[in-house]
Amino acid sequence: MGHRGVKCNYHPDREATGICKCCSRGLCADCQVDVGNGLACRDKCEDNVRAVNAYVEQNMRTTSSVFKSARRTTYYSALFFAALGTIFFSLGYIYDEGFQQMFGGLFVVYGGFTALRTYASPAPYPHPPGRCQKCGYDLKGTLSSNCPECGNES
Numbered sequence: 001m002g003h004r005g006v007k008c009n010y011h012p013d014r015e016a017t018g019i020c021k022c023c024s025r026g027l028c029a030d031c032q033v034d035v036g037n038g039l040a041c042r043d044k045c046e047d048n049v050r051a052v053n054a055y056v057e058q059n060m061r062t063t064s065s066v067f068k069s070a071r072r073t074t075y076y077s078a079l080f081f082a083a084l085g086t087i088f089f090s091l092g093y094i095y096d097e098g099f100q101q102m103f104g105g106l107f108v109v110y111g112g113f114t115a116l117r118t119y120a121s122p123a124p125y126p127h128p129p130g131r132c133q134k135c136g137y138d139l140k141g142t143l144s145s146n147c148p149e150c151g152n153e154s
Contacts, residue, residue, distance in 0.1 A: 006143065010041075021148050022048040037151040056149050060135055074118045082111030 006016040008028035016026030021038035022045035032039045033046055037056075040049040085107025092100030131138055132147035139147065146153050 019143060019148070020045050020049070021052065038148055052149075056135060060150070071118060075115060078111045078115035078118065080111070081107050081114065085109075085111060 006019070006026040008014040008016050008031055009025035010031045011028050014028040014030075017029050018027050018032050018039040019025065020027055020032070020041045021035075022040060025041060027039060027041060031042050033042045035046055035049045035053065037053050038049050040046045085104045087104070088107060089101050089104030092098065092102075092104055130140060132150060132152050134152035135147060135150040137147050137149035142148055
């Protein structure tokens, strides 16, 4: 399956069947090497593409763990506000302090609202249209139906 109008950079008489992930040159079947999640110029860009793939994979793992941690922290803060509100409300009730009861009630409501909002909000993925749904790579200008970063079919 050649890309219309794109010729191999090293064999101009041949149609390109892929594009190098490192240098973006058109490549025919003889000039390309599939290094996993991307094509590379044979004997030229293979190491660079492998390094980019490793970097992208590391960033995907890191980003995922950061989002999970942020979500967990939001739940903990909601629990903290709800517990603090319960304490304030209880002390206000015991000592007959209306302001303290109101303040505690607001904390409980805020904690509950924060927990519900976090639970109901979508996960940080999927990415907006025009980006890979797996890694978020901008697909504008790509010729393939697969993401050049992670290989996901778009």
